Amino acid sequence: MSDIKICSRCVMDETAIEINFDENGVCNFCHHYDDVLVKEIFSNKGGEEKIQKLISEIKEKGRNSKYDCLIGLSGGVDSSYVAYLVRKKYGLRVFAVHLDNGWNTELAVANVEQIVKRLDIDLQTYVLDWKEFRDIQLSFLKASISNIEIPTDHAIWALLIKTAAKMKIPYIIAGNNVVTESIMPESWLYGSKDSKLIKSIHNKFGKVKMKTFPSLSTLDYVDYLLVRGIRWVPILNYVHYNKAEAKQILIEELGWRDYGGKHYESIFTRFFHAYYLPVKFGYDLRKSYLSALVCSGQISREEALEEINKPPASKEVLDNDREYVIKKLGITELEFDQILQSPNKTYMDYPNNEAMWKRFNNVIKIARKRITRVD
Numbered sequence: 001m002s003d004i005k006i007c008s009r010c011v012m013d014e015t016a017i018e019i020n021f022d023e024n025g026v027c028n029f030c031h032h033y034d035d036v037l038v039k040e041i042f043s044n045k046g047g048e049e050k051i052q053k054l055i056s057e058i059k060e061k062g063r064n065s066k067y068d069c070l071i072g073l074s075g076g077v078d079s080s081y082v083a084y085l086v087r088k089k090y091g092l093r094v095f096a097v098h099l100d101n102g103w104n105t106e107l108a109v110a111n112v113e114q115i116v117k118r119l120d121i122d123l124q125t126y127v128l129d130w131k132e133f134r135d136i137q138l139s140f141l142k143a144s145i146s147n148i149e150i151p152t153d154h155a156i157w158a159l160l161i162k163t164a165a166k167m168k169i170p171y172i173i174a175g176n177n178v179v180t181e182s183i184m185p186e187s188w189l190y191g192s193k194d195s196k197l198i199k200s201i202h203n204k205f206g207k208v209k210m211k212t213f214p215s216l217s218t219l220d221y222v223d224y225l226l227v228r229g230i231r232w233v234p235i236l237n238y239v240h241y242n243k244a245e246a247k248q249i250l251i252e253e254l255g256w257r258d259y260g261g262k263h264y265e266s267i268f269t270r271f272f273h274a275y276y277l278p279v280k281f282g283y284d285l286r287k288s289y290l291s292a293l294v295c296s297g298q299i300s301r302e303e304a305l306e307e308i309n310k311p312p313a314s315k316e317v318l319d320n321d322r323e324y325v326i327k328k329l330g331i332t333e334l335e336f337d338q339i340l341q342s343p344n345k346t347y348m349d350y351p352n353n354e355a356m357w358k359r360f361n362n363v364i365k366i367a368r369k370r371i372t373r374v375d
C-alpha cells in the first residue's frame, strides 16, 4: 500500500493507470478539474443570471404544452436535488422518468414516491424486461470489464432522450455535474454512450435476444440532439452545488432519507462499487468522487483520506449483496467465482465505437455546446 503514490492535492493514486504528477506532486486529474471548472461551471460567474434566462426561455417554449421539462429521477441526491430545484425553486412543470432495472432498494423507491408526492410531479416508471436485462448484465460480468454499470447508465440516458422526443419535451434537465463527477479515469469507467460495445458484449456472451432494451446509436444521438434539437441542461453546474447542503434541504423539505454512500440507491450499484471493482480490479471509486469534493473545497484532503481508509461497506452488507447478486442473476457460486477470477479485460477487447466517437468528436463538441449552452 505504502508504495502507491498519492496526489498531493486530491486523493487519486496510481491505481488509476492514467495518472501522472507534476513537479509539486499534483496529479493530471486535478489539472483537468481546473480546466473543466473554468469552462463548464458558472455558479460563481453569473450562473444564476444565466439560469433565470434559461428558465424564462423554457417557460416560454412550453407555454402551450403540458410539461416544460423532463428529468430522470433515481432517488439519489443529484437527481432528487434537480427535482427540487426545477419544481420548487423555478416553478417548472416537470415530467419525471424513473428506471426500474430490478435492483432498486426499497429506500430508493420510497424516496422517489416522497419526492413526486411532495413536489406534485407526474412520474412514469419504466420497468426493464428482467429476463433480457439480466442476460445483458450477466454478459458484462462474463466480459470481465470494469464498468458493468454501462447497461443501466445507457438505458437511463436512452430512455430520457427517447421520452423527450416522443412527448416533444425540448429540455432534459440533468443531474450530471462537474463539481462531484469530473475526476474519473477512463480505465475505471469507460463511457456508457457506446451502444456498439453493449451489442458486441451481449452478442458474445448473451443467450436471450435483445428486443426491448432502450438503446441509442451514435447516429441517434446526433439526430435527437442536433436535428431535433433536444437540449440537455446540466443544471447543477449553474448553481452553487454543495452535496451536504443539498442533502440537508432534501431531508428537511422532502422527507428524503440518506443511503450512506454515493449511488447506493441500487443494490447492484453498491455491489459494483463496494465489492466487484475493489475485489476484481483494485479500483475504489470513492477516491474519484472524494477527490472532486476536495478539489471543489467541500471537504478537506484529510477527511477524504480518512473516509477512504474505512471499508466501502460493512462485511455484513458486502456478504449479503454478494449472495443477493448471485441469486438474482441466477448463477452458481462457482460461476460467480470464475467471473471474479477470470483475467481482467477492458472495453478495448471488444468491438466498440470509440474510434467513431473520436472521429465525430467535432460534431459531438458542437452538439455538446448546443445542448449545454445556456445563454
Ligand SMILES: [Zn+2]
Pocket (backbone or CB within 6 Å): 007, 008, 009, 010, 011, 012, 026, 027, 028, 029, 030, 031, 291
Ligand atoms: Zn490530484
